Amino acid sequence: MSLRQTLASLPRDARDTVFLLFVTAWVIAPQATNLPGWAAAMAGGMLLWRGWMAFKGRPLPGRWLLTALVIVAVAGTLFTHRTVLGRDAGVTLMVMMLAFKTLELRARRDAMVVFFLGFFTMLSNFFFSQSLLTAAAMLVALLGLLMALVNAHMPVGRPPLAQTFRIAGTMALLGAPIMVALFMLFPRMSPLWGMPGENLTGRSGLSGTMKIGDMAEIALDERIAIRLRFEGAEADVPPQSALYFRGPVMAAFDGRQWQAEPFREDSPWAARVAVPANLQVTGPAVRYEVTLEPQRQPWLMVLEATPDAPQLSNMQAYMTQDLQWMTTRPITDVLRYKAVSYPEFRHGPQQSVRQLRVYTELPPGFNPRTLELAAQMRADPALANASTDVLVNAVLQRLRTGGYNYSLDPGVFGEHTADEFWFDRKEGFCEHISSAFVVLMRAMDVPSRIVTGYQGGERHPVDGYWTVRNADAHAWAEVWIEGRGWVRVDPTGAVSPGRVGAFQRLRPPQGAFANAMGTISPGMVQNLRAVWEAVNNSWSQWVLNYSQSRQFDLLKALGFESPSWQDLTTVLGILVGIAAGGGGLWTLWERSQHDPWLRLLARTRQRLARAGLQLPDTLPPRAMAERVRAQFGAPAQGVADWLLRLEQMRYAPQPATELPHLRREFRNLPWPTTTTAPKT
Known part of the structure; x- marks a missing residue:
């Protein structure tokens, strides 16, 4: 069976x-x-x-x-x-x-x-x-x-x-x-409105530390991390090579791991690097709106560089001394905000200061061959008294011509990560390249640090939003140059220009199912994913991100000049009242569609039940009249006659004309009561 x-x-x-x-x-x-x-x-x-x-x-x-x-x-x-x-x-x-x-x-x-x-x-x-x-x-x-x-x-x-x-x-x-x-x-009044977010486990690949080799795993994560919508004309959108979303800045290195030290007043390390941001922006501004996926971290992803705080609702933001924008609490829900950035900017001290020495420190006992390489380059007559620009270009030239490769799987590095990259493996992901670059620059006494975040993005073919994925997580370097301050240097671009210029991601090996799908219908998987992501984006924009500010925008469209939550309550009450009135009218209309003759007969049974005569619902009027006479005798003869006329009307040629008269008689009938003497 x-x-x-x-x-x-x-x-x-x-x-x-x-x-x-x-x-x-x-x-x-x-x-x-x-x-x-x-x-x-x-x-x-x-x-x-x-x-x-x-x-x-x-x-x-x-x-x-x-x-x-x-x-x-x-x-x-x-x-x-x-x-x-x-x-x-x-x-x-x-x-x-x-x-x-x-x-x-x-x-x-x-x-x-x-x-x-x-x-x-x-x-x-x-x-x-x-x-x-x-x-x-x-x-x-x-x-x-x-x-x-x-x-x-x-x-x-x-x-x-x-x-x-x-x-x-x-x-x-x-x-x-x-x-x-x-x-x-319904008014969204913080903190009563919101979803609980107790799980603060990081969702995105970025964190406050960068262990050499870990970031390559992020390239396997194709989930969307950031969605952007640029304002203005398409020509105003920066090129992909200029889309750098600044995240944690790494300055402390223990030989194996880079760390973003917290800037607390009671932190000795923070006191040593307490250099003002001194941000100066020039050129045209780029205005855009960001939809940030929950990353369980307090970092706001904005384009470099953003001098003013992004426009947030129910949350405060502040900028650290290394230009990183942060919120006062971890981001546990989809967050949307607007920002204004300037691709042309300068920041950091213009002249050498004591605090910059911390950016030349290296842990003792690590990467001896890289230190020797730095000494050889400094001893070269062409570089002995060269400026920082010349030193940077020399290292970048070595990356371009030294047979180095950009690889998603360079293997597990040992204790001396920079030595292995420069002399043994000669391949690596962005964090291998950036770390080796910064170690070499520090060995040449050039203040340097690592910046992590996202680089690039793709314009979505369905809804026009720009999407940045976890796979776009990136690490680049900043070096300090006198008279210019901190300057971005992306050594990965020297090894693989397509990663930064043409935005060519490394792709992980495809499985058998993905290869079969690509063989059957090339591009079908990408098209389906594009449609699904567009639908998900609409869900995020119109449902998950429907905040109090958007409620007020709705009221403004309805004619309210300065809307408040009281106005929301008023409009909601009016709509609920209209809905209740409509439901009542619909109920009355539905009742009017029932047989009025049957309703009048049901009222008759209820009236007789109050007098002590219980009658089944299936009993016709003639049988009911007989039961009335038998129960109450002559005092109820008028009710019995009325029941006979009610039955006669049921079969009359025009029953609708007789029914109003019977309704009026119903109200004036000599209805029996429980004290009416029964027939003997």
């Missing part, structure tokens, strides 16, 4: 239970990666066990077993999260309680508890992800829960699921306008 035939042969209660279990599993499934392993396994086991009992018609477990399971779940939550409060612990307990409650499905009351626990669990999925896929999955879950709710209110017969789906779909469509109005106009 097939599964469909097996389901069709189940009793009505068992079929509805299996359907509700399937919907519950669908609601819980997205939480599997967020729950502790034991909780996900336990919830799945409970649902499978309950499904087996429904199929086999076995009795439900006893109260003592359920109590023991609940104790185990609470103890496991305490052991895993060290608390029963907070987002993660709360979601774990909610999922466990939902799974356990399915083991108590004995009556409609138990089903109602499961329904509403399911709605809350469905909502909790958005605590961890607000992506379009999550929203689509929860829309399916909403329809499933509504179908189960409809089934619970249709106890008679065996209604097909298609019928319950139509009813649930109609309910969802009727509620959609109110949902849209609440979404657009």
Whole structure:
């Protein structure tokens, strides 16, 4: 027997239970990666066990077993999260309680508890992800829960699921306008409005440290990190080679790892490098809007260089002394902001100062061959008294002509990373090249440091936004030149000009499936990805980034000069009032579509029931008149005659003309009461 035939042969209660279990599993499934392993396994086991009992018609477990399971779940939550409060612990307990409650499905009351626990669990999925896929999955879950709710209110017969789906779909469509109005106009007042963001694990590849070799792994991550929309004409957009998004600046090197030291007043290292930014911008400005994906870090990605703070809502930003813009708290949600940058700029001290010496320091005992190379270059008569510009060009020329390669997989470097790059492997990713370059420049007593961030970007062919991916993470160098300050030098461009100029990324090896897809339909995968990313971008722009400022922009479009949250509440109240009035009018109209003769007959039964005469709904007026005479005798003869005329009118040629007269008589009839003497 097939599964469909097996389901069709189940009793009505068992079929509805299996359907509700399937919907519950669908609601819980997205939480599997967020729950502790034991909780996900336990919830799945409970649902499978309950499904087996429904199929086999076995009795439900006893109260003592359920109590023991609940104790185990609470103890496991305490052991895993060290608390029963907070987002993660709360979601774990909610999922466990939902799974356990399915083991108590004995009556409609138990089903109602499961329904509403399911709605809350469905909502909790958005605590961890607000992506379009999550929203689509929860829309399916909403329809499933509504179908189960409809089934619970249709106890008679065996209604097909298609019928319950139509009813649930109609309910969802009727509620959609109110949902849209609440979404657009419900005041978003911080800090009450927002999603919890307790997980501060870095999502993007950038971090406050750069270990040689780690950044190459980021090139495998094709997820979008930044979306940009430039203002003005297309000709005003900078070339790809000029798109440098500044992130953490690395100055401290221990021989294996570069680190961005925090600029705290109580930090001795910060005191040594406390050099004013001294930013000076020239040339035309570039205005743009950024949509930054949650990176769990406090870094704002803006183009070099940005003198003024980006326009943020409900968040403050500040610029460090090395031109990095940061927020006061980690960015845990999609963030949109506007910024103004100047590709032509100067920053840092113009004359040598004591604090610059820290940018020439190298750890002792590392990279001896690179130090020897620096001494040889300094001893060269052509470079002995050369300026910093000449030294930089000499090193870049060595990279261009020395057989060095840009590689995504140069292998694992040992203790002396710069030595291995310059003399042994002669290949590496951007952090290998930049690190070796800065080590060599410092060995020649030139202040240097590493800057990490993103470089490049692509204009999306569908929606016109520029996209920067995690794979575009990049590391370049800055050297200090007297009279000019800090100057960007990208040594990767000397090894692979296409990486910076033509924006040619290194691609990881394709798998068998990707190769097969490319063979069957070249470019199809790229086109599908472009469409999907455009849809995701629209979701981010119009849904996830619908902030209070955009609400106020909507009110301004409606004619409000200086909108406030009180205005939002007023407009929302008016719309809800209009919707309530419309619903009332629709209810009146629906009632008017029912048979008025049947409504009048129902009112007659209700009036007689108050007098003590209960009559079945199927009794016609003539039989009702006989029961009235038998119960109340002569005092109720007028009511009996009226019932006979009501039946006669049902079959009259023009019943509509008689009905108003009967309604008026209904109000003036000598209705019997409980004290009316019955016929003897």
